[in-house]
Amino acid sequence: MDTIGIVIAAVDEEAVQQQEIKIQRRRLRDTCNPFDLDATLFRKNFRLNKDAFKYVLEELEAELEPGVLSTSMTPICRLSAVLRFLAEGGYQLGTGNDFKNAMAQSTISTNLSKVLQILERKLCPKWINLNMNDVETIEAKGEFYSKAGFPSVVMCVDGTHINIVAPAQEKALFYNRKGNFSLNVMLICDHKMKIRCVDAKYPGSNHDSHIWNLSNAKMHFKKKYDEGERNTWLLGDAGYPLEPWLMTPFRCVGDDRSKTKYNISHSKTRNIIERTIGVLKNRFRCILGARQLHYSPQKAAQIVNVVCALHNICIHFKVENYLDTIPEVSLNEEIHQGEHDQQTYRNAANTIRENIKNTFI
Incomplete structure (x- = not known):
């Protein structure tokens, strides 16, 4: 195989690996439900208890546009990722690699910006007075x-x-x-x-x-x-x-x-x-x-x-x-x-x- 063929094969293999990672992340997001955690671990990870999380989730769901792709994140996944970041203050890549989030860094960044805008607009006027x-x-x-x-x-x-x-x-x-x-x-x-x-x-x-x-x-x-x-x-x-x-x-x-x-x-x-x-x-x-x-x-x-x-x-x-x-x-x-x-x-x-x-x- 000539040099060009080797390079093309390597690029194709990398593309296949990246696609496989995306599939694995999607499977993890689809199968991991934060509410399956016990109360103590839930609070440790998200800083809210389950009742508070449900309340914030309802406020968020009313503003999020419904996803049209099979890869679209659910509101519960988007909120849990943001709360994990706020709770721990880690880098976006680390938050995305969390087993409960399974997101790429770019996805975490886009999601953080969108969710923060919604939460600031919906929650701050109601709760800070x-x-x-x-x-x-x-x-x-x-x-x-x-x-x-x-x-x-x-x-x-x-x-x-x-x-x-x-x-x-x-x-x-x-x-x-x-x-x-x-x-x-x-x-x-x-x-x-x-x-x-x-x-x-x-x-x-x-x-x-x-x-x-x-x-x-x-x-x-x-x-x-x-x-x-x-x-x-x-x-x-x-x-x-x-x-x-x-x-x-x-x-x-x-x-x-x-x-x-x-x-x-x-x-x-x-x-x-x-x-x-x-x-x-x-x-x-x-x-x-x-x-x-x-x-x-x-x-x-x-x-x-x-x-x-x-x-x-x-x-x-x-x-x-x-x-x-x-x-x-x-x-x-x-x-x-x-x-x-x-x-x-x-x-x-x-x-x-x-x-x-x-x-x-």
Whole structure:
């Protein structure tokens, strides 16, 4: 056989092997049913329990276009592949080689983009919401007050960095003070560790106070204050500006015991946002600090939004928390100089904080 014939034969053999791999993958997808797993293994693989998975699957099925080819993936297969990626944070090739998914890397990539778009559009508006009804507000204030005697708290706010690979454009904006490329994500949680607000669109070089000042969350609470609501606020650390709707620690305590007691009460009450971030990152390990999202900042933000909605769904369906360690609370928090609102708001905020210190703590 001449050289050309040998090359053609080798190409044909490789094509046959690739076709055989596709057939084997399809057979694996057709025969593997995630619901055959026991409850513990199911939760370990997908981070949702079976009831939560079924709910998300129903939301997804309503949006997916029906496949017309014999090789088309079923909705359950598409969802399980995405959840496996979010749960473990591995590379797409590894996720595709998972025995429960059996997909090529290119298929995983296309599927991830499509499913994330649907989940963000369908789940985030339903499951991430700052609005509280009267019953929820009363319950939140009672739960927060029971922790350390801090009154009228309904939510807590903090920022967390989600590492990403160096973006193709404007790298300097995403280079944070710890020497990593990241998004600085603002999160707000309530007393149940439910995420009430997520803002993942800002580069890692931005300060927490800057993100807060540009956020819809600030406008939400400012509007309520201007409408006459005077006894409801969030707690934030020293990186946030003191406002009538946002209580922060005293920056200079000195020998003032009442200020020290206030800061301790504030820190104990606010610790729930640290715990919420810990649960979120341990549940969906694709956003753990030790890993990087190998995507554009826009897609990384989309992933963050989706895992926050899924986190709230886990709470609703009573899925066990993933929390290896609870972050320690430090009273010597790093202080960033934030932008301050008008002097009227500043004076009102100082008055509120002094009243809390003198009356309740």
